[in-house]
Amino acid sequence: MPKISKTKSAPKLAHKTHEAPHVQEDAGAKKHPRTPQLVRGMKDILPYETPWWDLLYARVADIGVSYGFERIETPVVEETALFARSIGKDTDIVEKEMYAITDTEGEKLVLRPENTASIVRAYINHGMLNLTQPVKLWYWGPMFRHERPQSGRYRQFHQFGFEVLGDESPIVDAELILIAYNVYKNLGINTSIQINSIGCGKCRGAYHQSLIAYYRTVRHEMCENCRRRLQKNPLRALDCKEPQCQPLKKDAPHFVDYLCEPCKEHFLSVLEYLDELELPYFLNHSLVRGLDYYNRTVFELYAAGEEEGSQSALGGGGRYDGLAEILGGRPTPACGFAQGCERAILKMKEIEALKPPADIVHIFVAQIGNQAKSKALKLFENLRAAGITVAHNLSKNGLRPQLEIANKLGVRYSLVIGQKEVQDETVIIRDMESGGQESIGFNKAANDLKKKLGLS
RNA sequence: GUGGCUAUGGUGUAAUGGUAGCACAGAAGCUUGUGGAGCUUUUAGCACGGGUUCGAUUCCCGUUAGCCACCCCA
Numbered sequence: 206m207p208k209i210s211k212t213k214s215a216p217k218l219a220h221k222t223h224e225a226p227h228v229q230e231d232a233g234a235k236k237h238p239r240t241p242q243l244v245r246g247m248k249d250i251l252p253y254e255t256p257w258w259d260l261l262y263a264r265v266a267d268i269g270v271s272y273g274f275e276r277i278e279t280p281v282v283e284e285t286a287l288f289a290r291s292i293g294k295d296t297d298i299v300e301k302e303m304y305a306i307t308d309t310e311g312e313k314l315v316l317r318p319e320n321t322a323s324i325v326r327a328y329i330n331h332g333m334l335n336l337t338q339p340v341k342l343w344y345w346g347p348m349f350r351h352e353r354p355q356s357g358r359y360r361q362f363h364q365f366g367f368e369v370l371g372d373e374s375p376i377v378d379a380e381l382i383l384i385a386y387n388v389y390k391n392l393g394i395n396t397s398i399q400i401n402s403i404g405c406g407k408c409r410g411a412y413h414q415s416l417i418a419y420y421r422t423v424r425h426e427m428c429e430n431c432r433r434r435l436q437k438n439p440l441r442a443l444d445c446k447e448p449q450c451q452p453l454k455k456d457a458p459h460f461v462d463y464l465c466e467p468c469k470e471h472f473l474s475v476l477e478y479l480d481e482l483e484l485p486y487f488l489n490h491s492l493v494r495g496l497d498y499y500n501r502t503v504f505e506l507y508a509a510g511e512e513e514g515s516q517s518a519l520g521g522g523g524r525y526d527g528l529a530e531i532l533g534g535r536p537t538p539a540c541g542f543a544q545g546c547e548r549a550i551l552k553m554k555e556i557e558a559l560k561p562p563a564d565i566v567h568i569f570v571a572q573i574g575n576q577a578k579s580k581a582l583k584l585f586e587n588l589r590a591a592g593i594t595v596a597h598n599l600s601k602n603g604l605r606p607q608l609e610i611a612n613k614l615g616v617r618y619s620l621v622i623g624q625k626e627v628q629d630e631t632v633i634i635r636d637m638e639s640g641g642q643e644s645i646g647f648n649k650a651a652n653d654l655k656k657k658l659g660l661s
Numbered sequence: 662g663u664g665g666c667u668a669u670g671g672u673g674u675a676a677u678g679g680u681a682g683c684a685c686a687g688a689a690g691c692u693u694g695u696g697g698a699g700c701u702u703u704u705a706g707c708a709c710g711g712g713u714u715c716g717a718u719u720c721c722c723g724u725u726a727g728c729c730a731c732c733c734c735a
Contacts, residue, residue: 242726245726245727296733297732297733297734298733298734301662302733302734319735348735350733350734350735352662352732352733352734353662353663353731353732353733354727354728355728355729355730356728356729356730357735358733358734358735359735362735363735364735494734495733495734496734505734518734518735519735520735521734521735543735544735545734545735546735547735548735549735571694571695573694573695574694603689603690603692603693603694603695604694604695604696605692605694605695605696606688606689606696607695607696608695608696608697609696609697610696611696612696612697613696613697619695619696621694621695623694624694625694633694633695635695635696637696637697640695640696642695
């Protein structure tokens with residue numbers, strides 16, 4: 206059995222203790238087995254929600270096709286090293302949020318916390334550099350992070366994303382931002398785009414120094430966390446949400462002022478393209494991202510008017526030109542973004558601009574008596590084969606409860622088949638609105654209904 | 662990982678220091694072959710452990726879970 210535990214601290218194994226003692230194994234009398242519970246942070250997507258998921262998927266897939274992206278699906282399980290090297294050893298995600306697995310052979314594996322690294326891995330593994338560049342891929346699937354669950358945050362959650370590999374041109378960044386924006390627009394959700402550039406390996410050094418120099422002057426006003434982080438990753442101080450750190454950000458040096466020439470040029474043309482596309486973006490000098498592999502363009506999307514909220518980030522991404530090399534591939538400039546399905550759906554429901562279509566059932570087949578039951582199933586199959594959406598409930602016996610169900614489903618017609626109809630080889634067609642009924646030959650029913658429903 | 666709030670049938674809720682009512686949903690029937698209304702019957706619950714007490718679902722503590730916020734992000 207593979208053991209699943211958090212990377213650093215083993216999980217408390219005491220989670221199983223809400224079974225009552227008298228209910229446990231040794232109870233001589235009747236045992237009442239404890240129902241296994243939904244694991245913390247996990248979520249069942251119930252039938253009343255799946256239409257929302259289907260709708261979202263369809264819209265995203267549609268965007269993928271129309272922008273010339275192909276879908277890729279990578280495994281949920283990956284080598285630990287993939288993320289340690291890509292996301293960064295010292296990031297929260299790798300330090301304490303990964304679901305680590307040791308399999309029976311002692312191999313250290315991990316449930317993926319995000320998908321970009323896997324896609325770059327796949328790009329290298331399968332020699333995609335031999336394909337026409339850039340390679341444009343989109344994905345959709347579950348990710349895993351061991352965080353404390355709360356609104357819009359689960360331990361297993363779903364993301365979809367778009368990645369363009371093999372092109373460093375700023376137009377790629379702009380197109381991806383456009384796509385990210387349009388995904389939401391097509392869902393009826395208005396977003397605002399926050400954008401920044403965090404330069405490259407060359408210019409980052411100079412900026413770090415000036416950041417550290419600045420924060421030293423205000424050191425006593427910073428929160429404890431930031432003071433500690435300052436040496437390791439001064440960029441993160443900009444991202445701090447502590448109230449006491451907010452005013453300090455205002456006077457912090459801006460990365461854009463420290464960008465090297467190529468980076469500055471790149472960023473400026475991204476912005477020009479965005480202007481040309483008339484996308485509503487905001488320069489956010491304190492936008493940095495939690496993953497180490499990003500460089501140059503970084504951006505996040507927020508629901509319009511909710512930029513300040515904590516869980517309101519609907520998506521984010523950026524350029525990761527160095528990632529392929531870090532993972533042992535040839536240098537491959539790339540850019541991409543990811544968005545959260547749960548949050549998208551949360552927003553869709555809130556805004557109500559778009560709703561999944563209600564299932565339309567045309568016909569209900571009702572039966573009375575055993576002989577009729579098997580005939581009814583046959584009839585059901587005939588109708589189904591004829592492309593009619595049919596429902597039945599063969600578990601019910603009385604006609605009344607069956608018609609109640611038919612009524613709830615909102616069908617136009619119900620078919621009734623009983624002993625008499627079996628003998629006459631007929632069925633009764635009941636118009637659910639008028640209550641009118643007519644008898645028709647068993648074999649003619651499918652065709653007749655198609656006509657009545659206007660399907661033929 | 663830190664803090665705040667909460668925990669009663671499947672769902673939503675009520676009351677109570679003497680072990681629980683209601684609504685919706687579910688099932689059966691009123692009509693042994695006819696829905697959309699109504700009626701009858703019925704299924705199903707105090708998260709777990711400990712303490713105070715003659716007695717705890719109720720009060721106290723702990724655990725667990727859920728929600729919310731921090732953190733982080735999607």
